[in-house]
Amino acid sequence: MGALNSLPDEPQYVGLAEKTGFSFEQIGILHKRFKQLSNNGETLRREDFNTIPDLLCNPIRSEIIEAFFDRRNFRQTDAVGTVHEIGFGEFLLVMSHFRPPSIRLDDEQKEVIRMEKLRFLFNMHDTDNDGTITLEEYRHVVEELLSRSGALGKETAKGIADAAMLEVASISMGHMEPDEFYEGITFEHFNKLLKEFEVESRMNIRFMNMDTTTLCK
């Protein structure tokens, strides 16, 4: 009977709120979204993400979707590999990387959050988990963003990817000897590349707050 129900899974929400930093309200909203995507099921699979047309238009959708099934993002130490389906807890954990920041944070906490977000993005591209984004993986990203047909020819896209990689190499390694081998972007290099980038403020989902006074019309 509707009026007498309490919020479902409340003790579970408390645990999740502590782990992810979302408020109860935000968890409730995301839980509804989870149910919508999974058709009221308990788990989400990769195919369930294909029901979002906006996401399908995104060139890096496969990386984004993979990030949800990547165990490195589940905040368990040293977990690797991918899973086939995720429950609401894992969904929330991955989402928490995009959590809006609390205002009252000191610099050290901000740094921790920044590192977390950067690590998440790094993992998204380092698909073989060897600790570096190799030339191949980087080129893959660039090619995905550029069009494979039409406006840009394959050679041009490849050329842009190579140029970008060269720039990355020169920033990270400085001047390279002719026989030196550039393996790829490590996490430190990645960090250096994005030093001026305001990851904390750019990588956030801002939830709306409903003002109760507008309810009664």
Place this chain on the structure above:
Amino acid sequence: MEDPWGTALALFQVWISILLCLVMLPAMFGLSLGVTGVYIQILVQILEWATLRIQRGRKEKPSVPIPLPNGIIHRDGGSMAQEMLEVRGSRPGGDFTLGDVFYFYKEGMESLVDDQVTQCFSSEELASWNLLTRTNQNFRYISLRLTVIWGVGVFVRYCVLFPLRITLATISVTWLVISTTLVGFLPETSAKHWLSEVAHLMFYRICARGLSATIRYHNKENRPKKGGICVANHTTPIDIIILANDRCYAMVGQVHGGLMGVIQRSMVRSCPHVWFERTELKDRNTVTNRLREHVACEDKLPILIFPEGTCINNTSVMMFKKGSFEIGGTIYPVAIKYDPRFGDAFWNSAKYNMVSYLLRTMTSWAIVVNVWYLPPMTRLDQEDASQFAQRVKSAIALKGGLIDMAWDGGLKRARVKDSLKEEQQKMYSSMIVGPDGPSDLAATPPLLDLQD
């Protein structure tokens, strides 16, 4: 000892005769006794009280989550170029930087949390509870009085209103079948047309009363005329009842079996409707030609078409299929907006079948709907059918206070076309390559040299 069957029969006769006098006779003349109006007013008072009570309850218990009917997240809403500019600090062009990917991450995550299309195919979320169990998504126990009122509401809806509505529905369908068959025997005279109109109108009026429908028609001077095509936004099969309460239309649809088939066959006896066999629907030319024939005949009733092709949840209007706009003739757009406080009219065909949908509708409070007739439109010389469709759609969305969406209603069941996926890639690559062409590419040696 009393005869129980005798008393039951007598009660039943009294019940039917009350209904006949209070509902059917006024329906014949298009009058209303005002009972529904009073009912709606009482309902509004109760719902307002309930809203205030819930608000007070929220202030006392701040952990109760608040529903957000306008979307969950705050989106920047800037175009790709604007956002890239912010990210880079300079105009993007010529080369690729790692920061560019951030735009796509953010867009991807945002659409995961909240996207426009999926929201259109689920029921509109209410800002405050309207005392129906089915809309109780976030509202929890607030006070005893509220629960008691809700309980009384359940009793009234299921034990009083529901049997009344079922009876009326049965009476109306019986009336329709009998009257249209009788009218069908008459020769083709203007008297026949007039009688057929009366028969149809009575059917729809009794149906509307059966749903406690309060319909407000605006701009009646723009009402569709004969030989025209009426287009409207589609929320539920009840749209037909809502529109046909005001004037008669020629319906367009697929031939069904069962009860629907009986209704269709009897309707077509008294005045021409356009029913298609399933095989005919597959051939677009057949469909267009038949509709064109109907429209060309000046004294045939206007056709009623829903160009969205599927039911949308009445918060937005999705893409209009251009087939209806290729027929020619004058288009009379109509905007329909339901008031969600009294009952959710949206038919979520993925979740409920027709019977359970009708049961839900008949146990809602009421149907309160505004219908706006827009001035007629015709296709201009320089626009093609899809542009015309877009123009009509924007006019309807504007008048009805709905969001104008470019997405196709067919996405309810099908996937996005591949061509749309390429759009974002093309946009980004043209930004990178820029009007000056790729820079520095000729000067860099291939990276393979470094790896030897």
